[in-house]
Amino acid sequence: MPRDYYEILGVEKTADADTIKKAYRSLAKKYHPDVSTDPKEVAEAKFKEISEAYEVLSDPEKRKLYDQYGHEGVSQQFGQDGFQWSDFTRADDISDIFGDFFGGMFGGGRRSRSSPNQGESLVYDLEVTLKDVLNGKSENIDVPRSVQCSACNGTGGKGGKVNTCRTCGGQGQVQSVQRTPFGNMMSVRDCPDCRGRGKTFAEKCPDCRGSGRITKEAHISLNIPKGIEDGMRLRVTGEGNAGYNGGPSGDLFVNIHVRDDKVFQRDGSNLWTGITTSYPKLVLGGEEIVSTLEGEKVSLRIPAGTAVGTVLRISGKGLPRLNSTTRGDLLVRVSVDVPKKVSEEQKELLMKLDAAAGTKTSKKKSAFNKFKT
Template identity: 60%
Template sequence: MAEKRDYYEVLGVSKTATADEIKKAYRSLVKKYHPDVSTEPKDVAEAKFKEISEAYEVLSDPEKRSLYDQYGHAGVDGSFGAGVGGFGGFGRGSRPNAPRQGDSLRYDLEIDMLDVLNGKEVPITVKHTVSCPDCNGTGGKGGKTQQCPACNGQGQRQEMRRTMFGNTISVSECPRCNGSGKIPVDTCTRCNGRGRINKDSKVAINIPKGIEDGMRIRVGGAGDAGYNGGPAGDLYVVVHVKEHRNFERDGADLWMKCDVSYPKLVLGGSITISTIEGKSVEINIAPGTQVDSVLKVPGQGLPEMRHTTRGNLYVRLGVVIPKKTTAEEKELLMKLDANAGKKTTSKKKGLFK
């Protein structure tokens, strides 16, 4: 069971942060995770947004902040009450033996730029836990259970604690039955009473065309087994797009470099480039084209996500400088340089006029 994260950690500020710093951190996180604007999957954004709001509510209130600094979450939990559990998911603490969703898992998947172009179905193997089929997730042989004697089937343990507000009762999960209120009559031998077993499952991941590096694909229910009969967690596949030898990516656009001879830049002509699909495309170079000019090949970029359109391919022109020259070439180049030199000088004179 995941512990509640530290509020300072949630907002990414230090324990000594000023009210202003806290407000700033909160605002920038809201921009990123508000469910209406976030690029994260909806349920992740919602959970994150809830966590951020809760942290801000406490840390922005000097009184609550000081209680939190002294007593941690226990000092301020009362201020949220049922509201926290009501935000979807299952409330923790109030009903420990209630069904609870299993943990979510992360899987890092590397794909090629061509997979971004064409989309792909990638089979992966997920190492996760599933409900033990022998005992139906109960941990008891044949699925037979009895009431937990440690908590009389309540699933929780109550403890008195002394705080500055007087005695408070803290409720925690019964360690004997893990909050389920039931223990097996005989331990299931397949799962050793855990109620869950490790399993390698094959899952087919659908890579949509145009996916961006770092995007996550959610596979509902492919995470770890749930608790007390709750649903399984989700699997988040984080997609990493490998760099391409010839192309650099900018969203749906692609960029490439192409070196052209000096005479071609001066006199104009055409070059043939190869697109990401390996298609040859002839592009024209106008006379007097400068080094570093960018030519556009429309529609030869990557697909735009959730659209049928494609980005463009941009070709940045460089110049080929030969390392060796023949005597004839040398003579021509020197003649050229003599002429070019005159032009440069006259231009400079103009500049300093």
């Protein structure tokens, strides 16, 4: 003996149509085989049961028959297998009940293009130099993006003339029910006739070929802050593709790439560079001129007895720190210039120098020889 339909939906015998619909809606959400936490067979059986009850109680005539004659009164509706999904022909009811259900369950991917949706976000790659990092920059970029076609107001119909799509009733989506070995499955997809737009037109808009959108180059001015780092991403709100059906535009993301510099290497907010000096200056001390990133010539003191490879620091001549007024340092690595050719006079002087430092050299040599023999 099948269960009482009112009992299945948990409503009173006197319940009005609204109450019945509400009860069905909440039970359908709970027991839909795609989402139920119950084992598949249990959920399917349950879902069939509540759907059958709703099918009868939501139809005034069937409900009357059921009230008068019980299951007998409506049993021929369902044949041997009981309720069949294919009997469920009132598509408007299904979309009403499942509209928000599927919308809510599956998020954006399932949402119809006939409802307001945010446009796609765009990504733009921008190369900047170390000087841009030093000074900051306002940069104008051209970004191709899709905007609403003004000729048809985004409708896609020539002159903006459109009709509500009959296939989906303007919903942009169609629900279909398929019988599978696992039971009846409901699926929602974009309407094939209007491709999810909910509207059809007799003649395509020539400007956008019916898509309602055209690609246009947008001129966007960007503010590159001082101290920006390679790999950072700037977000320009609302400068992506136009939204659908009055939805907001997407955003524009600008990926920053800092180009390598031939003279300066970046190390956070510090910069590295090198100078070449002479051996006498390393020994006796002296001065060299160093160019900074901004092109200034700065005098750098080389202390007496500086070894090759020593790093000297010019403070405050590095890069600005992001969102700060301070700057890093310029680090200068010292190397020595070794001439390939020397004059007779230079040669003589160098030999004298070597002889003067000779004690050290000969000691080393003898130690080496001793070790060898």
